[in-house]
Amino acid sequence: MSAFALRNISKSYGTNSILNDVSIEAEDGEFIALVGPSGCGKSTLLRIAAGLDHGDAGSIWMGGREITAEHPADRNVAMVFQSYALYPHLTAEQNIAVPLAMRTLSTLQRMPLLGRFVAGRSTAQAAIKQQVLATATSLKIDHLLDRKPGQMSGGQRQRVALARALVRQPGVFLMDEPLSNLDANLRVHTRAEIVDLHRRTGVPTIYVTHDQSEALSMADRVAVMMGGKVLQFASPADIYDDPRHVEVAKFVGSPRINIIDAVTADNGAVFFSGKAVVDGVTGPAGTPVQLGIRPERIRLRPQGAKGIAAIVTRLEFLGSEVLVTTQADGAGDGIVIKAAPADVSHLGAGSPVALQIDADACLVFGQDGLRVPLRATARIAVDA
Amino acid sequence: MRNTAFFSMRNLRLAMLSAGALVFLAPYIWMISTAAKSREEIFSSSLTLLPQHWALWENLAKALTRVPMGQLLWNGLVVCGLIFFFQVVIAIPCAYAMAKLKFRAARTMMTLVMLGLLIPIHATALPIYVALNKAGMLNSYFALSAPFFISVFGIFLFLQFFRAMPDDLIAAARLDGMSELAIVNRVIVPNAWPAVTAFAIFSVVAHWNDLFWPLIVITGSERATPPLGLLFFRAAEAGDDYGALMAATLIITLPLVAAFLLAQRRFIEGITLTGLKG
Structure with a gap:
């Protein structure tokens, strides 16, 4: 039984299908990232999880209890918005206290003037104040409690929004691109903080982002969404090394994976630039396939060495590594290789090189974009 | 140099705005002026902005009592x-x-x-x-x-x-x-x-x-x-005591004018924020 589950969610606006039979579940204490390009339906899915939107089909479960029809407030979910959505007219302290006040104080006790005379209000308010202070201290924003959102920086607002979500001890944490409004430096820093926070609280978290590096670095499991479907839902390592779909392979990883159009031969070998790089592809010969190779899995060798002949067209120095763009026969837009600076110091644009590709670095995708399984017995057959 | 400064865009703008403001304010100013004049002076042939005999208090008193x-x-x-x-x-x-x-x-x-x-x-x-x-x-x-x-x-x-x-x-x-x-x-x-x-x-x-x-x-x-x-x-009043009438008008418009002046900044903020012009 998972702590939080979305089962077979579908949603469409008119004829426009936004979500198509999407299922995601989070175990207790798990950090799930929903990643995909904008418009893939990930934010809609999150809003459905929160109860702000409703799916046309499917169900939502929390700890074995179905909450599909429940009002957002009754679901005990907390959400952090991209815009933070802090109440502009309230101080940080009041902002953080709102979810507690709405839950623990009665309608009468919340009345602006009358509330003061209702029994039990001051005790309840003192308890709220204490909880707010504890949460604020744990996020190191206790010195900001008197300020209004307008007087805070983006990073500070973000923390107040986190505190407001955290303070009520939710059953699940939903985050909608909470870092995308921060500058690059702060983003990397806050990333680590959110992961720490998640580890401390152990609340299952669903984190929506369009940044694949954020998803890979933070999450226990990543769901890659495209066109309203989950293409793959697996650990970051599996998503990167063992993508089930060519779109997943293309979306994850920077620089992008090299995708080369190729054709299978009689024995199931895949030819690229006149040389077979991998074999064992099932199915008839002459099938067009796509060959995916990660930039760091290709090695540069001197001209004439075993490998595919290519010409260097561009070098991009990135400090710890160099991106080498090369052109080989039948490689389309060129092949990008990630290399150590020392290995390419002698190269320049126009240098002829040989590309050495290991068979186990090759990912083969069919015409429909799905991974083509290779026969285990006949994997290594590098003729290059 | 002094001439160009005198006819600068800023001064020109100010002059145009002042002229416009004067046109809009003229009836109100005339109302205040009339409210301060005695009946004889209002109907006399000479037109003056400043009254020769101040009768503002009498007019106000009439407006308040009648x-x-x-x-x-x-x-x-x-x-x-x-x-x-x-x-x-x-x-x-x-x-x-x-x-x-x-x-x-x-x-x-x-x-x-x-x-x-x-x-x-x-x-x-x-x-x-x-x-x-x-x-x-x-x-x-x-x-x-x-x-x-x-x-x-x-x-x-x-x-x-x-x-x-x-x-x-x-x-x-x-x-x-x-x-x-x-x-x-x-x-x-x-x-x-x-x-x-x-x-x-x-x-x-x-x-x-x-x-x-x-x-x-x-x-x-x-x-x-x-x-x-x-x-x-x-x-x-059979419509001939204009001094008292204007004094009454003055009293009636005063609350609005006072309220506007007191809350001027907030009003302007409000209008610009909603993109509406009055």
Whole structure:
């Protein structure tokens, strides 16, 4: 039984299908990232999880209890918005206290003037104040409690929004691109903080982002969404090394994976630039396939060495590594290789090189974009 | 060099603005001037802005004693207050629903609001008058204020303002456990002050100065609003004591002018924020 589950969610606006039979579940204490390009339906899915939107089909479960029809407030979910959505007219302290006040104080006790005379209000308010202070201290924003959102920086607002979500001890944490409004430096820093926070609280978290590096670095499991479907839902390592779909392979990883159009031969070998790089592809010969190779899995060798002949067209120095763009026969837009600076110091644009590709670095995708399984017995057959 | 400085763009702008301001202020200035003149001087052939004999106090005294000025101002205050209160109480939830909630009749309601904007009070005055008469409610605060409780202009103004409010804010409030009513009270209203102040100007100015409707439903001076009181005053004085009449007008316009000057900055903020011009 998972702590939080979305089962077979579908949603469409008119004829426009936004979500198509999407299922995601989070175990207790798990950090799930929903990643995909904008418009893939990930934010809609999150809003459905929160109860702000409703799916046309499917169900939502929390700890074995179905909450599909429940009002957002009754679901005990907390959400952090991209815009933070802090109440502009309230101080940080009041902002953080709102979810507690709405839950623990009665309608009468919340009345602006009358509330003061209702029994039990001051005790309840003192308890709220204490909880707010504890949460604020744990996020190191206790010195900001008197300020209004307008007087805070983006990073500070973000923390107040986190505190407001955290303070009520939710059953699940939903985050909608909470870092995308921060500058690059702060983003990397806050990333680590959110992961720490998640580890401390152990609340299952669903984190929506369009940044694949954020998803890979933070999450226990990543769901890659495209066109309203989950293409793959697996650990970051599996998503990167063992993508089930060519779109997943293309979306994850920077620089992008090299995708080369190729054709299978009689024995199931895949030819690229006149040389077979991998074999064992099932199915008839002459099938067009796509060959995916990660930039760091290709090695540069001197001209004439075993490998595919290519010409260097561009070098991009990135400090710890160099991106080498090369052109080989039948490689389309060129092949990008990630290399150590020392290995390419002698190269320049126009240098002829040989590309050495290991068979186990090759990912083969069919015409429909799905991974083509290779026969285990006949994997290594590098003729290059 | 000095010539170019004197005819600089800034000075030119200031001169044009001053001239414009003077044109708009002229009637008001003339009113104050007349209020300070004696009857003989008003009807004398020489036109002067500054009175030769100050008669402001006599005129003010006449204005205050011959009509129940306190009662008139109080009536104006009550009527404007009632109208404004109910307009806001009705228009804000209505505009919130139309701006932020999804329901089937939203489009129809929008069309009705637009239609409502096109219908002037004069078109509906007669049926409303007949209804009030049948109900025996003429000559009351209710008759003066009730026809204006639902302000389509107010709904429209708030609607535009609420549309610009972020949806996330309302989503956050719902997740925090607020009911729709609580969202209006605790999130929308506290952040809608610029729109409320802007609407306050339009509403209070329009109904404080309104003569048309009070003239229809009020017959005695007991419930008369300030402009209607002025009319009674003129009738009672056979229309020749202009000094006293202008003094009365001065008293009646003074509350609006004072209120505007006191809240000038907030009003301007409100108008610029809603993109409306008066």
